[in-house]
Amino acid sequence: MCGISGIYAFTQEGRDVIQRLPDSTDALQLRGPDSGGHFTHGSVGLGHRRLSIIDVSDVACQPMVDETARYTIVFNGEIFNYQELKKQLLDKGYTFFSQSDTEVLLKYYMEEGPSFLKKLNGFFAFAIYDKEEETLFVARDRMGVKPLLMFQDEDKLVFASEMKSLLAFGIPRKLDYVSLYEYLQLNYIPAPASIFKGVKKLMPGHYFMVGKKGKVEIKRWYKIPYDEKKAKKNDLSYEAQQKKLVDLMDGAVQRRMIADVPLGAFLSGGIDSSVIVALASRHTQQLNTFSIGYKDEPFFDETKYAKLVAEKYKTNHTVFSLTNNDLYEHLFRAIDYIDEPFADSSALAVNILSHYTRQKVTVALSGDGADELFAGYNKHMAEYKVRQGGFLAETVTALLPLWEMMPKSRNSSFGNRIRQFQRFAEGMNLSAKDRYWRWASFATENDAKSLLSGKAKRILSKDVYKKRRQKILSHLSQKGDINEVLYTDMQLVLPNDMLTKVDLMSMANSLEVRTPFLDYKVVNFAFSLPQSSKIDGGMKKKIVQDAFRGMLPPELYKRPKHGFEVPLLKWFQNELRPMIMDDLLSDAFIEEQGVFNLKEIQRLKAQLFSSNPGDIHARIWALVVFQHWWKKWMA
Template identity: 35%
Template sequence: MCGILGQISFKNTQQWNIVKFEKSLSLQKHRGPDDKGIYTDDRVILGHRRLSIIDLDSHAKQPMISKCKNFVIVFNGEIYNYQEIKEQLKQKGYSFHTKSDTEVLLNAFIEYGIDAVKQFIGMFAFAIYDKKNAKVYIVRDRLGIKPLYYYQDENNFTFSSEIKSILALNDIERKIDLDAVSSYFSFRYPILDNTFFDGLLSLPPAHYIELTNHSLKIKEYWNVSNQFLEQQNDKGEEFYIKELKKILESSVKYRMISDVPFGSFLSGGVDSSVITAIMAKSSNTPIKTFTIGFEEEGYNEFDFAKMIADRYHTEHREILISGENYIDTMEHLIDYKDAPLSVPNEVPLYLMSKELKKYITVVLSGEGADEIFGGYGRIFRSPYDYERMKHIDEVDWTEQEKEEFCINFIRKYGVMCFQHEVDHFINIYSYTSLKEKKELLDETIDLDGIEKKFIEKFLRYFNELKNESYYNRLMYTFEKIHIVGLLQRVDMTTMATSVEARVPFVDHRVVEFAFTIPLKYKLKWKSEEDKFMSKLLMSDKISEVHDTPKYILKKAYEDMIPTEVLYRKKMGFPVPLNNWFGGHFNEYAKNILLDDKARKRGLYNIKNIKKWLNSDRLGKDHSFAMKIWMLINLELFCRKYFDENHFGSN
């Protein structure tokens, strides 16, 4: 696990500023504190910061040059099945001088070309320079576990694991991307493959860039859409349970391969508990586990985490944080992310990573299970609302039942009907509605025009599965959109402390298999009576009351996880924002959002923000407080990166 940086010249020759490049690379020292390296010729300059995980020997350092001297690689990530690939390559006559997965990746590319990536089980962002053919390939893993940003001008193409290095290396006119601002409030991160910096982009997951002097091509190399066809061949619950356990346990065991100490995040929820249980079963020594929570009552899950820790005899540690600690860390963490924080739990994740670094360097985490197994019941059950309203004139209900259903629908969605599934999807998926954004943001921002771009993106994904059910189109779009933001947060909060996070549920084999499982095994009605009782209810009243989200995963591990953990209501990762901003942090919010800098920013509707800050809802409504929290993050980010020219080029 590392940080990478590279620059490719569009000219035939280039004199590189090595000092400036080294300084830009050093901004990623937290990603790779153990070593650094730079390769340069008249066309490229490649840099690497190393966090040693597999093969700690210095011979495995990067940039790594092939035996034939024609290829150079910089690589961030892990190829977990590198030993198997290595054996294949040995049979083809390749020899190896290190025990690292980097050398295996490089030789696999030499043998198979870009198709080598299809063999990799892992997480990765890498660049390979083919000197002989004057080409550079820049590749990002299938699900977007590892970040990869890029920027180009008329002279050079720059790529990096972190935005700050690109800003430091290039003379970029800093202009905030308004599409990203709107996307942030709706979806918590920029979903259009953009960033908060106009012109600085993110390479989409499962894509690679092929770069020559004359062209730049971006191509997709993996897509999960065809897996849904397998659902038509229902193989039965027992098959899916058996196969899921086989693949998931393989995924966890792969992610336990390490030459440094490892452990797991243990929140007390289903996903981290399953991973911890598999790890414990697969290890001869106690697993190190960590959980975090807040001092406020009801804002930690220590009891449930301890239940799992006790059952599997882990070396367990609890970390408790306060509100003051939270705010100080929040401001600091923006420097690592090069963006506003997306969700409040990024702070506790970072603080936990900071603590666990004292004991381990690799941590396994449970991200991704909700997205692929239907864990967000209120969202994944919501197509049931849409379909019933769409066909309300055709159902055999009394007029009184139809009236009650319509009242419930309007109460939940604020409208009587939706023209298209995508309109319904945006309604349930947007954290901040278009109406609220128009209240909080400056009227000069074309929010309607930006919203059309989001609709176009969602329509593209929906149309890729045009013959599938709305349920499957929704889940597919979640895989395309939601997981990326989630993984970005995990990578940032852990790498900021020089810890490598590994995510077994986002193994592409697990994801592919999950999308072959029919819906009824993911969102399972508790009984026919429960289904009947739900006919007039909305998804938020149905989920976890009349159905079981993530059923197949829970059923598969009933013998390993206590019922109290497995079937309790989903809690998420609560942060007591409304407690704080309704109390002594309210003044903090006002000092930031109502001062002259914010007023002159041209982003906010200060008059309406003032009303929100003085509202009683701030101390009572978490969603209301969350939007104030997001405004604060955006303004703190703008001050650091646009007022102070943070990580500026010089």
């Protein structure tokens, strides 16, 4: 796991920018604290920061050049089947000077060119320069586990693992108001757009090639093989599907346990992380596992369930028992690392878990991805019930005026249920596309637009927004089933929210996180399954729960899924109140900045500090994160 950056210059002005490469690379130091290096040749520069995982010797450092000095690679990620690929190359007469997966990656490209991507099992973003042809090849993994941003103008193309590294090349910082509008709804910015005009995210499963004449060609090399008709006609029995899932997951976990440094696993006490621990325990005598406990938030504390799994599999288990004050102390460290507005507040918990886990291991396994693949979220059950219809769904919808009047909160069972009833009732009356967007959002389009100043509204391009939204929602229909919702989650929620969160917060702590559920063989299999294998009226993530039932403590099946809600409201009304009122959301700063509607900000602040703040804290958090980002990167 590392960080990469690079430049391909088209003009002399572009070549002058190559001198900024060391600054760009240094900006990635937390991603790769072990070593760093640079390569330049004519119009091309490549930079690398290394977090040593496989072959920790100096011979595996990057940028790595092959023996002929024709090809040079910088690589962020891991190739889990590299030993198998290496054997194939040895049989063809290749020799190796290291034990790293980086060298295997480089030489397989030398052997086959871009087509070799389909043979890779892993997560990655990498760049390979061919000195003879003067071409630059840059690729991103299938699911978008590893990030890659790029900017192109008439003088150059630059790319990097993080925005801060890209900005070190001196690119223009022009706010994209369509991206801001999306952010105010979703709390993150969907790819390929970014917060800056001109900066794009290379989409998952895509690569680009730059030629010496400056031509840039982007191609898609992987697409989830989802066919609704084939999924509905899957000829495997449900029992056979379960067995195949266990086998595929066991292989995915085993592949991800290859490391030359200490390895462990996150263990939340939920089904997904418990599955990973159960399978990983098959392949090591004593697995290190890590959980967070919340002393001040017993409603969200799930450590007793994690302990049951740890005891069953005799893991070396560590519980980091935290107070709200512990979380608060890490708050600014987390948001200070964010170089594009990102307001999923659970990132704070991931950050602190990564911080403490890194003190004991360098690699951690995680259960991320299972909810998007197998329908594990409450919104999936709600969508299922909407599409099924019936008396209960219609009754909840008819009572919308009642839900709107009642108090709502994520921090209690009753308040959270009322919140869910209201969202369900609102969604029931929408089309499939509008409902998906509404349930993916924290604010409606109108609420987000009301936050913008008159100037910002004038700049906002409605046509660009509509095109972006339509593309994201293009796979949804009125007559389809849950699989098309999950497919959309895999394009939107997973790479832009969940994986971005884990990458940012783990890399801020120099920790590599591996996600077995996102092994492409597991993903391909998941989308060959019919809806009935994933969800019914009584169970979400059905096949995962059933397939691993015999491996997990029964107590895990007898409890609601809570997740974790950072105590933002308490902080806003106490510790963070001066920062909100006198700094980031002060009237003077809002007026000077000219981005937001002062009256609407004042209204939100009044609601926040009232006796009935409701669910306003998620929207306030999005504003706080944006303003903190603005002061650091735009002021």
